[in-house]
Amino acid sequence: MPIPIHWRDDPMRASIEDQKIVVLPILGDARGSLCVIEGERDTPFPIARVYYIFGTEAGVARGFHAHRTLRQVAVCVRGSCSMMLDDGRVQRTIAMDRPDLTVEIGPMIWHEMSDFSDDAVLMVLADQPYEETDYIRDRARFVEAATA
Numbered sequence: 001m002p003i004p005i006h007w008r009d010d011p012m013r014a015s016i017e018d019q020k021i022v023v024l025p026i027l028g029d030a031r032g033s034l035c036v037i038e039g040e041r042d043t044p045f046p047i048a049r050v051y052y053i054f055g056t057e058a059g060v061a062r063g064f065h066a067h068r069t070l071r072q073v074a075v076c077v078r079g080s081c082s083m084m085l086d087d088g089r090v091q092r093t094i095a096m097d098r099p100d101l102t103v104e105i106g107p108m109i110w111h112e113m114s115d116f117s118d119d120a121v122l123m124v125l126a127d128q129p130y131e132e133t134d135y136i137r138d139r140a141r142f143v144e145a146a147t148a
Helices: 139-146
Strands: 021-023 027-029 032-034 049-054 062-067 072-078 081-086 091-096 101-105 110-114 121-126
Touching: 062 139, 072 091, 081 101, 091 101, 110 139
Parallel strands: none
Antiparallel strands: 021 101, 027 032, 049 121, 062 110, 072 101, 072 121, 081 091, 081 110
16 A cells, blocks of 8 residues: 655645655566556546656756646656755655655656666656646746745
């Protein structure tokens, strides 16, 4: 059973403490293993978009942005990478090295992914379709908004 997910009263002002790590149950037998993620059960939202990052070259980092309202759950379904989360005051780096380990990324959390293994596949589940205007790509502007 996944660890329950609880969001703060003000979901637009997440903090590092609000970003949960959830360990999914691994189901399987001699044929192999299976993890299940269901929207509104294993994520704190209905899933509107799924995307994945793969084929990232050695030394390349990704992310370098925050979202104004988007909520996400990330899982490295193959290989490994590091996920740095920053609420404008505190930073936390998580080793994404298990296919049953999910990390929540709430609104107004700056995130950067790095140290991708050659075989890394990072899958992200989001509560909204892509919207460029939701992105904050300038770190100084993010810190100013997050700490206001």
